[in-house]
Amino acid sequence: MSRLMKTFAAFFMAGSALTLAACGDTGAGGDGASDAGEVNIYTARHYASDYAIYDAFTEATGIEVNYIEAGGDLLIERVRMDAERSPADIVITVDAGRLWRAEQAGLFQAARELAEELEGIPANLRHPENAWFGFSTRVRGIAYAPDRVDANTITDFADLADPRFEDRICVRSSGNVYNQSLMAALINTAGPEAAEAWAAGIVNNLARAPQGGDTDQIRAIAAGECDVAIVNHYYAARLMNSDDAADRAVGDAVDFMMPPVAGAGAHVNVSGAGLAANAPNRDNAIRFLEYLLSEEGQRFFPELTNEYPAVEGVSYDNAVLDGFGEIEADPVNVNALGENAAEAQRIFDRVGWP
């Protein structure tokens, strides 16, 4: 079985002659839909869990999965520009802030056929009218060096703004949607003034100028550059679960906690999907989304990508995630994170969080 991936740049230039990458058994010819048809997925994700789901779905249904991968904002822009000519059946992206932008751009239609499946997802992890839904979750938490930080002294994200953490914090830039959504959650709970005071405290406490992604912040803890870092849980879990001894050593050098944000609960965010507004293969898209939300589909996320399943009650095998403990989540509807994103960016700009 070959897995061909076209880069977004190549497909962007191909214009109307767009060809999608095919995943699944394309047969000897490998150039067309099977009898069962196909489904076109535009996705900002590029994870093992997703490829496993594409393969398993094709295996179960005979429906071929074509997918285009691109960064979230490029992906949204492409589908928006193509409008009713778009071949997209499903749009997948990470972070509620981006899902909100996609919905604002008119990318989705509600999939009423999924009413039963959507019941299994907590209501705060879906768009209020089910224009999109979270299918896996991630917690933005705190990685720390247990030999230099007493975990009992951090009971809330608010603590990181305290002067006792001066020169000890690593975090990526404010341009990243994960930080914007964290700030949006804080605005939602504590209001913009308190959110700005917190952000100013973090800037005061930075060990170095923001640089790199979440994994780089964890590596910086292991290297002794900082003592705490704000990161999504799966980056810590990936290092801890790594087959690579050097990466596992980095993972072993840190612990991870999921404290509340201003008392409201842990910051839970989603990867989400929606039925594209003009889905040419609508029936196949519904079948794919049903599979995505099935117990079998949901298990791929914790077991291959260290994310949590969004559907309640799904059991899985991942001892590192088990070790992170129960999540006491902020009950905010994640859609509100997108609504507060612009305010969040203004606050970052005012306090000088690059």
Ligand code: FE
């Ligand atoms: Fe990520």
